[in-house]
Amino acid sequence: MSLIKTLSQDAALAAQTLAVLDEQLKNTVLLDMARAIRAHSYEILSANMIDLANADADKLGAAMIDRLTLNPERVEAMAEGIETIASLPDPIGAERDMGQRPNGLNIRKMRVPLGVVCMIYEARPNVTADAGALCFKSGNAVVLRGGKEALQTSKVIASIMQTVLTHYGLPPALITVVPDPDRALMLELMQQRDYIDVIIPRGGEGLINFVTDNSKIPVIQHFKGVCHLYVDKDADLDSALALLLNGKTQRTGVCNALEGLLVHKEIAAEFLPKVASALAEHKVTINACEHASPHFDACQVIDEQDFGQEYLDLEIAIRQVNDFEQAIDHIRRFGSHHTEVISTQNELTAARFQRTVDASVVMVNASSRFSDGGELGLGAEIGIATTKLHAYGPMGIESLTTEKYLVSGDGQIRA
Known part of the structure; x- marks a missing residue:
């Protein structure tokens, strides 16, 4: 039996x-895992070095x-x-409880595990610890x-856990x-549908597409994070600037970093010079309509088709929009269903934005960097699903379960 089949079969039995x-036992084990991670921090950091x-020798980005x-x-x-x-x-x-049918059958649903998850x-x-703990719980x-x-x-x-x-x-x-x-082993892993119930790829768009195209096992997709901040005409501009800087510059190589800024034309003349000054301090490359x-001393003027890039760097695309509707249309065309943010003091506009925008996380006056399982109270996340089957957004414990029907009767037969 091959290595991959053995590992998959052993996981299914486990x-x-x-x-x-x-x-109680699950929680005891998890708390001991947390203590062990701390106790062996030196070994973890040494391996990371x-x-x-x-990575440096391979000249990774x-x-x-x-x-x-x-x-x-x-x-x-x-x-x-x-x-x-x-x-x-x-x-x-x-x-x-799902209620009782006219024939007396009592219907309930019970939450159960998916079985074996492949990441x-x-x-x-960090995915190793997050996924291990989430799946165990x-x-x-x-x-x-x-x-x-x-x-x-x-x-x-993994050895510590x-x-x-x-x-x-x-x-x-x-x-x-x-x-x-070895990629050949990854291909073999994606064929183990007798033992693995779902695959969750987490990485660049190329990896997601490769897994989706080659897997015989259902895939929960985590596509790229093209996240926008829309600064509305009723925004608090100081707050909007803080949201922009946090979302773009705090950590650039993550999927919840901002990649696009949309600014309502009524406040553009006042706001964009502030943006230019602040982003210049952080040496952010500007691509603008x-x-x-x-409003920028140095920028690349880009056309319509050049929006929607995931830079994962100190780089951003900026567009002035005529109104709310144009901002929504831009997000619909160039967003990736990950995270979208509006800065506004108008509650009606905020509510309309959250109802209208099709993204797994839609925020009002909060940094895109909060689109994270830990920050949203999940403890950690196994991924951020940008497709809608069967999860949407940061995936915590409940997203790793499903439900089965429990049907109880007293001898009913179907006519």
């Missing part, structure tokens, strides 16, 4: 053990390096995320296939790392 675990050295890099604060954030997951209610076994991801070692086994960029770090993190599982007599295959990043470009 998942069966979670069906009998109660919430090896990955970073390899700045966005990829940023996603790959761990530091003590990010390791602590991983541990805190696991602790938050432990504190959340266990969805498994929760029931809801395919690039240069994000939601009753799923997980098979983790990270890219070669983060392999050493991911193997150490597996040691805790073993301490409690649980199979380490509940959190499995594919030890070889012909109406916005005069």
Whole structure:
């Protein structure tokens, strides 16, 4: 039997053990995992240094390096995320009443795990801890296939979590790392529909398309993050500028960073010079439409077809719009269903924006950087689904479950 088939089969068998675990034991295991992550921070960071050295030798881009890099604060954030997951209610076994049919049948629905989740991801070692903890709490086994960029770090993190599982007599295959990043093995992994129930790819658009095109297993897609800030004519301009700077410059290589700025023409003359000054301080490259470009000393004037880029860098596209409707039309054409933000003091406009915009997260007067499972109270996320089956937006514990029907009768037969 091949390595991939063995790993997948072992994960499926391990998942069966979670069906009998109660919430208290799950939480105890998770809290010990968080403690172990902290206790072995040095080993994690040492492995990460090896990955970073390899990344430098391979001349990876700045966005990829940023996603790959761990530091003590990010390791602590991983541990805190696991602790938050432990504190959340266990969805498994929760029931809801669907009522009684005229023939006397009683119908309920019960929340159950998906089974075995496969994560395919690039240069994000934190995904190993996040996915392992989320899947464990939601009753799923997980098979983790990270890219070669983060392999050493991911193997150490998984080993730490597996040691805790073993301490409690649980199979380490509940959190499995594919030890070889060979693409041929990834292709084989995507064929294991007898053992794996769903694949969640997390990375660049090329990876998502490759998995979607080649998988025989259902895929929950996490496409690129082309996130916009629309500054309405009724915006508080100081607040809008703060939202722009936080969304664009705090961390550029992540999918919830801002890639586009839309400014209502009625406040453009006052607001865009402030934008020009602030972004120049941060050395942000400006791509602007012909109406916005005069407000910038140095920018690239771009045409309609050039909007919608995911820069993942200190670079942004700026457009002056005539009205609310043009802003919505721009987002509809160039957004990626990830996160969209409006800055406005008009409650009616804000409500209309949230109703109208088709994105997994729609924000009013808040930074796009809050579009994150941890920031939204999920503890961590296994991904941000930008398609709508079966989840939309940051995926936490409940998104890793489904429901089955429970039907109770007293001997009814169908006529």
